[in-house]
Structures are given as C-alpha cells and as structure tokens.
Amino acid sequence: MKGARLLSLVHVLLVLSLALLTACSGAVVPRPTTGPCAKPDVSHWASLASQSLRVERFIARPLYDLNGKGGATSLPTVRCDDCMAVISYPMPLRHAGGPKGFDRLKKRSFTYDNALVALVRLAEGRPQQARQILSTLAALQRPDGAWGFSFNVSGDGFYNAGYVRTGVVAWVLYAMARYTEIKGDRRFIPSMRRASQWMKGRIDRKNALVRGGFGRWLNGGATYEPTHVASWASTEHNVDAWFAVRLAAHVDPSGSYINPAALGRSIAKRLWLPKEGRYARGINGDTPDTVIALDAAGTWSALQALAAMQIPRAQRAIAFVDAELGFEEGGWHAHRPDNEVPKRLWFVEASVARSMVLNRLGRKAEARKGMSQLASWACVRGVPLAYSSHWHQDFPLTPAAAPTAWFVLAAHEVWQRKAPFLWRQTLP
Numbered sequence: 001m002k003g004a005r006l007l008s009l010v011h012v013l014l015v016l017s018l019a020l021l022t023a024c025s026g027a028v029v030p031r032p033t034t035g036p037c038a039k040p041d042v043s044h045w046a047s048l049a050s051q052s053l054r055v056e057r058f059i060a061r062p063l064y065d066l067n068g069k070g071g072a073t074s075l076p077t078v079r080c081d082d083c084m085a086v087i088s089y090p091m092p093l094r095h096a097g098g099p100k101g102f103d104r105l106k107k108r109s110f111t112y113d114n115a116l117v118a119l120v121r122l123a124e125g126r127p128q129q130a131r132q133i134l135s136t137l138a139a140l141q142r143p144d145g146a147w148g149f150s151f152n153v154s155g156d157g158f159y160n161a162g163y164v165r166t167g168v169v170a171w172v173l174y175a176m177a178r179y180t181e182i183k184g185d186r187r188f189i190p191s192m193r194r195a196s197q198w199m200k201g202r203i204d205r206k207n208a209l210v211r212g213g214f215g216r217w218l219n220g221g222a223t224y225e226p227t228h229v230a231s232w233a234s235t236e237h238n239v240d241a242w243f244a245v246r247l248a249a250h251v252d253p254s255g256s257y258i259n260p261a262a263l264g265r266s267i268a269k270r271l272w273l274p275k276e277g278r279y280a281r282g283i284n285g286d287t288p289d290t291v292i293a294l295d296a297a298g299t300w301s302a303l304q305a306l307a308a309m310q311i312p313r314a315q316r317a318i319a320f321v322d323a324e325l326g327f328e329e330g331g332w333h334a335h336r337p338d339n340e341v342p343k344r345l346w347f348v349e350a351s352v353a354r355s356m357v358l359n360r361l362g363r364k365a366e367a368r369k370g371m372s373q374l375a376s377w378a379c380v381r382g383v384p385l386a387y388s389s390h391w392h393q394d395f396p397l398t399p400a401a402a403p404t405a406w407f408v409l410a411a412h413e414v415w416q417r418k419a420p421f422l423w424r425q426t427l428p
Contacts, residue, residue, distance in 0.1 A: 028344070028389050029380050031331030037379035042368075045375040045383070046411035049404045052383035053117055054090040055129060058083040058109075058136045059154040065161045066224050075161055080139040084132035085109040085153045086117040088401045090384060095398060097391045102398070110150045111137065115171035116405040119178060123412050123421040127183050134179055137172050138191045145194030146213075147172055162226035163215035166202055169195055170210075170240035177248040189255070192248055196257045199241060203258070206285055208266040209233035210241050210258070232284040235271045235296035239304040242267060243423045246307075250427050264308050271301075277316035281338070292339040297321050299353040306360050307425045318357050329389075333373065337388075337395060346389035348377065352406035359414045360425060367414045374407050 032038045060083070063075040088110045092103045114133050121130040140159065141147055146169050148161035173195045176188040202210045212230030217223070246260035271279045273288065279301040280288040295301070298321035305314040325335045327343060334346035335354065352374060359367035378385050385407055387400035409422045 028330040028332065028346075031373070031376055032380065033331070037376050040372070040375040040379045042371050042375040042411055042415040045378045046408050046415065049378055049383045049385060050120060050124065050408045052090075052399075053120065053401055053404055053408075054087040054384075055084050055117065055133065056087060056153050058085040060139070061157045063151070063157045063159045063161075065148070065159060065226070068223075068225055068227065070224070073162075075159060078139040080136055082132055083136040083139060084129060085136045085151075086113050086133065086401050087153060088113045088150070089396075089398050090401075091399045093398070094382070095386065095391075098396065098398065099391070102396065107152050107155050108150055109153045110402075111140075111147045112168045112171050113401040113405070115168075115175040116402060116409075118175045119422060120405045120408050122175075122178055122182055123409060127179065130175075130179055131183075131185070131187075134172075134176055134188055137176075138188060141191055141194060145169075145191075145196070145198035147195075160215075162224075163217075164213040165230075165237065166199065166210050166213050167234065167237035167240040169199060169213075170237065170244040173199070173248055174240070174244040177244065177251050181247065181251045189252055192252060193255050196245070196248065196255060199245070200256070200258055204231070204233055204285075207233060207270045207283055208262065209238050209270060209283065210263075212237065212282075232282050232289070233270075234282040235267070235279050235301055236282075236293070238263065238267050238271065239296075239300050242304055243307070247427065264304075267301075267304065268308070268310065268313075272313065276320060277313075278320040279317060292321070292324050294321055294325050294335050294337050294347055295350040295353065297324075299350050299357060302357045303353060303360070303423050306357070307423065311361070314357060315361060318354065318361070321354075332377075332389070333370075334389065341392065341395070344390070345392055345395060347395060348374070348385055348388055349400075349403040349406055352403060352410050355410050355414050356420070356422075360420070364414075371411060371414050374410075378407070 058080055060078050060080040062077055064072045065075055067073045086109055088108055089105045092105050114137055118130040118133040142161055146164045148159055149163040151159040173192055176192050199210055204211050212232050212234055215226045216228040242260055242263050245257045249257045270283055273280055278297040281291045281293040281296045282289045298317035302314040302317045327334055329344050335351045336345045337347035355367045355370035384399040384404040386397055387403055388395035388397055391397045412418050413420045
C-alpha cells in the first residue's frame with residue numbers, strides 16, 4: 001500500500017493542475033460535413049462505444065481511506081471472487097492539453113460509473129457481467145449501507161469511502177433493483193435494503209427531500225474533511241433517488257423504502273421554479289439554489305417529470321435549458337453544464353438525456369438528430385466518448401465511461417426504437 005501522504009499529494013497535484021484550467025482550453029474540433037463522420041451509423045457507433053467500455057477484474061486487497069489529517073485509515077478487507085469494475089477514464093491523456101497528473105486516474109473506478117455500466121450490460125442481455133460489477137459494489141458497501149465515491153480497480157487500495165453522495169447510492173440501488181427485476185435473482189436484496197435504510201436517514205424533515213451526503217475536499221484538494229455533513233438537497237440526487245426507490249419498492253415489496261409518491265410530491269413542490277419553468281439545482285432548508293444546471297434544470301429532471309406524468313413541466317424544462325444553456329460551435333449544437341462555466345463548453349454526459357426526453361415527448365426526429373450528432377462526436381473523438389469538448393476544471397476532455405454508457409442506453413431507445421430501459425416512465 002502506498003503511503004497516505006503520497007496518495008494525498010497525488011490527489012492535490014491532480015486537483016490543482018485541473019484548477020489551472022479555469023477557462024476552456026483549446027479549440028473545439030469542427031463537426032465534419034463530408035466523410036464517414038458526417039452521417040455516421042448510430043447503431044454501429046453505439047456498438048463500438050459499448051465495446052470500448054473497459055471492465056477489468058477487481059482485485060480484493062487491503063483498502064484504506066484518508067482521515068482529516070491526510071493519514072491513512074484502514075478499512076475492512078473485502079472478499080470479492082469473480083468481481084469486475086469499469087475503468088472510468090481508460091485513456092486519460094488521449095487528447096492533448098490535459099493537466100499534468102491526470103494520467104494517475106487510469107485505474108480509478110467511480111461507483112456511479114459501475115452502476116451505469118451494469119445497466120448497459122443488462123440492457124444488452126449480458127447479465128453475467130452486470131452481476132460481476134454489482135458484486136464488487138456489494139463487497140464495497142459501507143456498514144451503514146452507503147457507498148464511497150471511487151476506488152482503484154487494482155494496485156493501490158485507496159477507496160474514498162468517506163466521500164459519500166446520495167445520488168451515487170441511489171444509482172447503485174437502481175442498478176441492483178433492475179438486475180433483480182430482470183433476473184429474479186435476489187442476491188442483492190440485502191444490499192438494497194441497507195442502502196434504503198441509509199437513504200431514509202438522509203431525509204430532511206423540513207423539505208422532505210434527501211440530503212447530499214458526507215465528506216468534502218477543500219482548498220483545491222489540499223484538505224479532506226470526512227466529517228462534513230452535506231445538508232443541502234440536490235435536485236439531481238433526488239431524481240436519482242425517486243427512480244431508485246420506485247423500482248426497489250416494486251421488486252422488493254416487503255422491503256422498507258422511501259415512499260416514492262411522497263418523494264415525488266416533494267420534488268414537485270420544493271424544487272420546481274414555476275416562474276422560470278425549470279427546476280432549481282437544489283435546496284438548502286427553504287432556500288433554492290438557482291444556478292441553472294443542465295441535468296437538474298431540464299434533462300434528468302424532465303425524465304422524472306415525464307415518469308410522474310407532469311408532461312407540461314417536462315416540456316417547459318427542456319425548452320428552458322435549450323434557451324439558456326444551448327449554443328452552436330464548430331457545427332455542433334451543444335449544451336454547457338451550467339450558467340457558471342464558459343459559454344462554449346459542451347457537457348456531453350448530461351446532453352445525452354436530452355434525446356431521451358425529446359423521444360418520450362414524441363419529438364422523434366429531434367431526438368434522432370441529437371443521437372446522430374453524438375455518433376459524429378464518437379467518430380471524430382473516438383470511443384469511449386469524450387466527457388466534454390474542452391479541457392476544463394471538473395469537465396475534462398478525456399474518454400470516459402459515463403457519457404459512453406449514457407450514449408449506448410439512449411441509442412437502445414431512440415435509434416433502435418426499443419422500449420426505454422433506463423428510468424422508464426411506467427413500471428409493469
């Protein structure tokens with residue numbers, strides 16, 4: 001095991017080097033108007049994207065986290081036979097201009113990414129690999145039922161178990177519930193129930209939403225505070241949680257889950273901003289966070305509104321983010337992550353859900369146009385899909401598992417015209 005001080009230094013160097021990229025770095029690659037990338041075969045690129053998701057064997061070993069003083073905190077040894085995990089950034093510096101130290105992420109695996117890739121494999125009819133990935137997450141579940149944010153697949157045993165976000169817990173719960181529904185295999189029910197108990201303990205009595213989680217990095221990554229309580233409630237996290245508990249309660253009716261109807265009412269009442277026709281980024285007590293975030297304001301939240309039969313809200317939300325966050329550059333029709341970043345940064349991951357929203361609203365041609373553009377992006381930049389259009393703090397120009405998995409799931413629905421697999425509007 002590497003010394004915790006060295007690991008902490010590596011983290012600091014990485015975060016500080018990313019922090020130097022306070023503006024978009026480099027020019028966007030223009031969208032081709034001729035050649036194979038101009039009108040690509042979406043199904044072909046979705047297949048290539050799926051194949052590019054690098055899943056490796058998870059090697060169980062002594063694990064550790066960091067404490068608030070930068071020292072190592074030993075974690076219980078896990079046993080994990082026949083377990084797999086996705087490499088989140090498999091080729092960190094494939095595109096020029098990245099920060100020094102970013103290649104240290106080449107064995108890092110983010111918990112959310114694993115849930116997404118497990119869902120991709122389930123959608124493709126490959127449940128064995130989904131089970132192997134979910135088995136890794138079951139082994140890494142904290143005693144209280146939550147999951148840490150990321151871990152190393154092999155080599156160094158650093159598992160940031162103290163940095164917990166509710167949205168991540170919800171995604172794992174959803175993936176396990178979807179596996180249970182499809183396979184009828186109840187091996188993950190105990191993990192689901194422990195996750196549920198943790199989530200129930202995060203409900204804010206004032207606004208009846210689930211709060212953010214625990215832990216934070218400060219001072220550009222120089223300070224880690226594992227005891228921090230994230231008291232705010234994120235719209236994105238609550239959308240994740242709503243889909244998760246709705247499905248979990250469906251497949252495990254004897255379990256004790258947050259009431260999805262009650263959570264849905266709280267989302268509709270507390271997070272919707274009627275004058276603007278969109279959702280807040282979140283809320284802290286009674287104070288909404290009015291930053292315009294793509295996923296929270298109108299893509300992921302619109303999918304939740306559609307599933308909750310609030311169709312006019314979904315229509316208004318998608319129109320709002322198109323007007324406020326959409327832009328044209330180099331032939332691309334793109335969307336930036338929020339209104340606080342530079343106006344020419346394309347956030348690919350949260351943009352994919354836009355095609356799903358349009359498809360479910362009946363705007364099929366627009367949805368397919370969006371998917372064709374994403375296939376062009378894959379053709380130009382290669383697969384896995386690049387996370388964003390430029391090197392920027394928090395939004396790196398690097399091949400990444402998350403946007404790739406979203407693209408595959410969206411192509412399944414929008415291009416191949418199969419029944420929606422992810423975050424379905426109705427349950428059987």
